[in-house]
Every structure is written in structure tokens, then in C-alpha cells.
Amino acid sequence: MKKVLIIGSGISGMSxxxxxxxxxxxxxxxxxxxxERSQSVMAAGGINAVTGEHNDEDSVxxxxxxxxxxxxxxxxxxxxxxxCEGAGDIIRYLESIGTVFSVDSNGxxxxxxxxxxxxxxxxxxxxxxxxxIVSALVMEARRYEGVGSIVRLLRRHFHSALIKxxxxxxxxxxxxxxxxxxxxxxxxxxxxxxxxNSLFGKTTGSLLCDGYAAGKLFMQGAVLKNLEFxxxxxxxxxxxxxxxxxxxxxxxxxxxxxxxxxxxxxxFMEDKYGPKGNLMTRDVVAREIExxxxxxxxxxxxxxxxxIDSRLSEVRDLCKKYRGIDISKEPIPVAPSxxxxxxxxxxxxxxxxxxxxxxxxxxxxxxxxxxxxxxGNSLLAAVYSGITCASAISERKESGDTPDFKDYVEKxxxxxxxxxxxxxxxxxxxxxxxxxxxxxxxxxxVRSGENMKKGMEDVDYYLSVSDxxxxxAGVSAYAAYSLKGILAAARATLCCAExxxxxxxxxxxxxxxxxxxxxxxxxxxxxxxxxxxVWLDKEKxxxx
Numbered sequence: 001m002k003k004v005l006i007i008g009s010g011i012s013g014m015s016x017x018x019x020x021x022x023x024x025x026x027x028x029x030x031x032x033x034x035x036e037r038s039q040s041v042m043a044a045g046g047i048n049a050v051t052g053e054h055n056d057e058d059s060v061x062x063x064x065x066x067x068x069x070x071x072x073x074x075x076x077x078x079x080x081x082x083x084c085e086g087a088g089d090i091i092r093y094l095e096s097i098g099t100v101f102s103v104d105s106n107g108x109x110x111x112x113x114x115x116x117x118x119x120x121x122x123x124x125x126x127x128x129x130x131x132x133i134v135s136a137l138v139m140e141a142r143r144y145e146g147v148g149s150i151v152r153l154l155r156r157h158f159h160s161a162l163i164k165x166x167x168x169x170x171x172x173x174x175x176x177x178x179x180x181x182x183x184x185x186x187x188x189x190x191x192x193x194x195x196x197n198s199l200f201g202k203t204t205g206s207l208l209c210d211g212y213a214a215g216k217l218f219m220q221g222a223v224l225k226n227l228e229f230x231x232x233x234x235x236x237x238x239x240x241x242x243x244x245x246x247x248x249x250x251x252x253x254x255x256x257x258x259x260x261x262x263x264x265x266x267x268f269m270e271d272k273y274g275p276k277g278n279l280m281t282r283d284v285v286a287r288e289i290e291x292x293x294x295x296x297x298x299x300x301x302x303x304x305x306x307x308i309d310s311r312l313s314e315v316r317d318l319c320k321k322y323r324g325i326d327i328s329k330e331p332i333p334v335a336p337s338x339x340x341x342x343x344x345x346x347x348x349x350x351x352x353x354x355x356x357x358x359x360x361x362x363x364x365x366x367x368x369x370x371x372x373x374x375x376g377n378s379l380l381a382a383v384y385s386g387i388t389c390a391s392a393i394s395e396r397k398e399s400g401d402t403p404d405f406k407d408y409v410e411k412x413x414x415x416x417x418x419x420x421x422x423x424x425x426x427x428x429x430x431x432x433x434x435x436x437x438x439x440x441x442x443x444x445x446v447r448s449g450e451n452m453k454k455g456m457e458d459v460d461y462y463l464s465v466s467d468x469x470x471x472x473a474g475v476s477a478y479a480a481y482s483l484k485g486i487l488a489a490a491r492a493t494l495c496c497a498e499x500x501x502x503x504x505x506x507x508x509x510x511x512x513x514x515x516x517x518x519x520x521x522x523x524x525x526x527x528x529x530x531x532x533x534v535w536l537d538k539e540k541x542x543x544x
Contacts (some may be wrong), residue, residue, distance in 0.1 A: 003028050003400050005170055005186035007158045007213060010038035011130070011185040011379065012362025013192030014137040021144035023394040028186065030153045030173060032208060035138050039194050039206040040382065042131030044247040046112060046122035047094075047383075049087035050377035053108050059219060060084050067377060070116040070281055071342075071370020072515070074226065074522060076544025079349060079367050083377070083384050085538055089110035090383050091123055098136040101125055104313075110280040112252040112311075114375030116281040120252075121165045121356075122376040127249065127314030129379065154160055156182070157478045158213045158413040160412060161189060161281050161358060164403045168358035170477035172412055183409050186542045187399040188357050190389060191217065195341035195363040199490045201436025203338040204236050204245040205378035214364055215489030219497055222356040224489075224525050225346035225366040225542060228497035228507045231373055232445050234285035235298050235332075239322045243337035247315055248375045250300055251512030253307070257285070258331075259294040268292060283372050283506040286336040290445045297331035336445060341380060341504065342369040343496070346524060351385055357399060359392075360384040366522075367544055371505025420473035420480050426480040430461050435490055441495060448511045459491045469502025490534055496523045499534040 006013050009031040017027045031038070038069055050060050083090070091109075095101065101123050102110040111120045125132035144150040159172040159181055170185035196211025197203045218224050234241040235250065235257075249259075258265040269277035269288060278285070281411055289296050300308065305328045308316055317327040319332055345353050345360040347367050352359050354433040361382075367379045367536040429467050442455030466487060471480035502516040503509050520542075521536040537543070 001496070002136040002188070002393070003186040003188060004028070004188045005184055006030065006190040007043035007151070007171065008192030008194065008362070009035040009388065010040035010192060010194060010362065010382070011133055011137060012194045012382040012386045013190070014141050015383045016139050016190055016192065016361055016390045017150055018137060018144065018394060019387050019390035021149040023390060025393070027144070027148075027150045028153060028184065029141070029150055030156045030158070032142050032155060032157055032176070034154065035141075037208075038134065041131045041134050041207050042204070042206070042245065042530055043253070043379050044127050045249045046116065046376050047091070047119050047133075047379040047429055048114070048117075048374070049091045049123055050084070050107065050121050051088045051091060058121055060087075063116055063121060066117050066426070067368070068370070069375050070374040072372060072506070073370065073520060075368055076156035076372030076542075079544035082349070082388070083368050083381060086384055087380055090380065091386075094133060094136060094383070097124065098131050106386045113279055114252055115279045115285065116246050117279075117376070120338070124251065126250065126310070127247065127312055133379065133383070140199060141328055141434065142526050144516065157482075158191070158193065158216070159481065160216055161220055161355070162405050162408070163355060163358070163418050164405070166221070166416055167399070168397060169402050169405070172409065174481070179477060181409070181413055183249040183405060185402050185469050188359060188396070190359045190361060191345065191364055192362045192386070193364045195344070196489055196493070197338070198340040198432060198491065199487060200439050201433065202242050204243050205339065206232055208518065209363070210482065210486060211489040212485045215487070215492070217345065217353070217355075218492060218527050219360070219485060219488050221348040221355055221411075222358065223529070224492055225343055225369070225522050225537075226496070227343035227373045227525065228500050228523060229342035230338055230443070231282055231337040231340040231342060231498045231506050234282055234289055234336050235334040236337040236339070237323060237332060237334060244318055244322055245339065246298060246332055249313060251313055253300065253311055254300050254303060255285055255300045256295060257289070257298055257334075259292050259296050261294070281372060282339075282375065283508070286445050287508060289334075289336055300327055300335045300411055301329055301331065302333055304330075336401060340373050342366060342371065343493070346522075348542065351389040352392065357396075359389050361389045366543040372508060396505060416477075416481055417502070419467070419469070419471055420477050421470040422473050424470040424472045426469055426471055427475045429475070431466065431483060432479070432486065433464065435459065439490060439493075443494060446508050446510050447481040448498060448509060449498055450511075451502070452494050455492045456491060456498070459487055459494065463491065488527065492525045492527070495532045496525055496536050499523060
């Protein structure tokens, strides 16, 4: 029986696990916390799909075109076509396992518009689509857990992959309870660890998605792709702990952006782009808000309160709880924040990385979104990538005999012990906080070569000292050993951004403001003993 080890239990990881179990494989599903605490539950807006039950004018072809255009023509057409053509089946699958989508009085699916879309095609579950899908997948996974096809390991973190001669045989895991590393073998390793939020500190996402897995695998030989494309969501609200996402659903339902000038409201997006200005793509809206240099608000107070309560209840509750704002009476103060990473591990159509038998799914895999993700496509890609990966693995042969990793495991255990000390007062989180300042300062909505080079110099300094400091193990041993991988991911991101000397999608450079056909290729970066090699994928190895 094939053994599959999956790191991450959000929507993409669970989708892959459930489908692998359906195919008769033995799955080990690893995460620090239960799926109910994954970032996936934060996805409130909806999931894109063209079905036969709505909008006679819409089509799968239109969904494909919107996705390719929104991604500034960097996403592979084959991958995007598969994603959009499979969307209807995914909606039906999610319904079959218990996801309850909103419908009208005639039982037809209710859909809303998201930025960059030519038609309304975003299905939703009130204001908690991500929670609904997670709940349905959790129950489906438990059916297989009950018969032993899926085994969950909680309070485990990824440490490193077990790789020999370009092939993966499993992973080393850090067990929080024992404080030890565990070698866990499998025929296939699937990484579903989300985006690189901790590179930027306070974002809309969970800091559990910290970029370490991608950074460590990068240092172990995996190629990364399109790291410069970081989506700033235009409408987020400041709170003490993080930036709270004000879902694009608010603008999809008619919300209007404005700022005040001389006692009057200026609806700047509508003034510049017309009636649909508030639903321009996220990169455009984020840059326009940034350019105002003013406090910007999102207003939905003119809507019927019953409509707000039925369609935007989660946004209503969030604003009331964290800022005391009644959105049926007053506007919401908003500002852009890092929200989604289009870049990540470079994968082929079957989601295999540059290392054999190592796969990546969900946000940590770069394949469907090009230079800028279309609103409503993230949940679709999460489910679709997990199912696609599982289907590909089902057609593969088992790895066969596992090489001896004893020396490697002992080496990593010694390295792990050498950087932690219960008597050390130095917390690893200090450097992570400094990294967040570096990235926010030098890789913002508008960036320049000068700033990015300064950012690389600063990251290089922390890389140079990271191995020489003993960290407080009492705070978090994981924070200590993950630091270098996170720093490597940050350095690679800055390298990719500096190398792309044009503006495209979510990557906007003040020193190269035009889009160039010379750069209509994916950016790839590899690591070789501390050296970062960046090149454009002109041979279209990862064209997809």
C-alpha cells in the first residue's frame, strides 16, 4: 500500500488526504493544530465556478480568460484551463460532502462578483465559505480516520525532507511534546503549508503559515518560482494583533471606496475607472489607495440592513468586535496589507516539484495565479490542487527500498540541539520581527531596486549571525530551528523581485514602471551552498 505523508491540514492538505484515502492509500496528515485552526477558515468571500445553474452570459472560457488576464499572462494556460473546467465538479463535490452554499428562493446558487471578474461567479456560504468547506472536509477525513486510512499527527512541525539522489522519502518532524525530531518515511511527501506570512509580520493571514517549509526545501534543492508576486489585499482593518481582512464580498455586494476632502467624499475608484471601479483587480485597487496618501474608507451603510445581516454577517461581527463599528451606519477604515503569495514551490501540472516524489499543493505551490490572483480562485485552487495531486500520486509506483538516513538524522539532531539553550535569553522571534520590518519597508506595494538591494543586505546580515546565536528553547524550539529557512525564503523573494525589472501584476517598480514582453516568463530561483541563482523560465520548464 502506498504511503503518503502530508504536511498541513488546511483545505488543500485535507482535499489531498481524503482523495488519497479514496484511492486506497495510507495517509499520515501532519499539523501543529487541528484543521479548525488552519488559515483556510479565514477565507470568507467565496469560491469561483461557472455552473449551468446561473448567469447565461458567463462561460468557462470567460473564467479562463479572466484568470489569465488577472495573472498578467504568467499563469500556464493548461493549468488554468484544468482549474476552471474542473470548478463545477468541485462545487458539486463540496455539496456532496456537506458544504451548504447560499441559494435563492428558487434553489439557484447565489453568486457575487469579485475583483477582475467579467461576470458574477463566486459561490459563497453566507460570510463563512472557508469555515463551511473546512467543516465538510473534516467530517469526510474523519470517516477515513475511523477505518485507519488517515492518521493525524498533531503538535508536529516540519523540520526537513528526507532526500537522497534527487528523490524524497519522507520527512523529519519536530514533536512539540517530546521536544525531539522524528524520522517519518513515506513513498510520497506532499507539502500544504500555505503562504509566507511571517516574512511580513502583521498580515491578513495566520502566522502558522510562515514560509519555513518552502525555505527549507529550497535550501535542500527545490526550485522556487514567482516569489516577487505578493498580493496586497486593498481592504483590511487594523487591530492590535493583525490586519483583519474586510472581504472582497463587501465590494462585490456594492461597497464603495472613498476618502474625505474639503468636507466631501471623493469616490476615487469610480472617478478614475467608472461604475465598476471598486471591483478592479486587487493590485490596482491597492496601488490607488496607496497613492491617495489619505485615510480611505469602505462604505456599505446604504445597503438594506437585512441584506448585510444575511450576506455579510461575518464582516459585520468582525467590525463590531474589533473596532466597535456598525457597518450598517458607518464606513470602515481600510488600508492594503499583504494577503496572498502567488509565488512558492515550482510545480508541474501534477504538482510534483523539482524533487522526485515531493509534491506541493495550495498556496505554497506556484502554478495557477501568475502575477496576481483573481478573487475567488484561492479556495478553488486549494481543493483542485489537492485532488489533482492525489490523482497523480495514485498513478505512481511506490518508492521501493528506503535508503539509510541514519547519518543525516543524527547530524540534524546535533544541529538542532546546538542552537537551543534553556539558559539563553535570546528569543528567535526578535530576528523574525526585524525581518518583518525589512520586508515591509523594502518590498511594499511600490518597490525599487535600491530598496530591494538594501533589504538583501539586511537579510544577509541576519543569515550570517543566525547560526551563531543560541536561542531560548523555552520560548519555542521550532522558532529557533525554523529561523534560517525563513530568512532564506525572504532572501530568495528579494532576489526574484530585484531581478524582475518591469512592473507586472502585483509587482510594481517605481524604477521600471512599464510592463515588458522580455519578462513574460516565470521567475525561478535555486539555492547552492548559500548562492542564490535567479533566472527566467524561457525554456518553459514550469509553463504548465
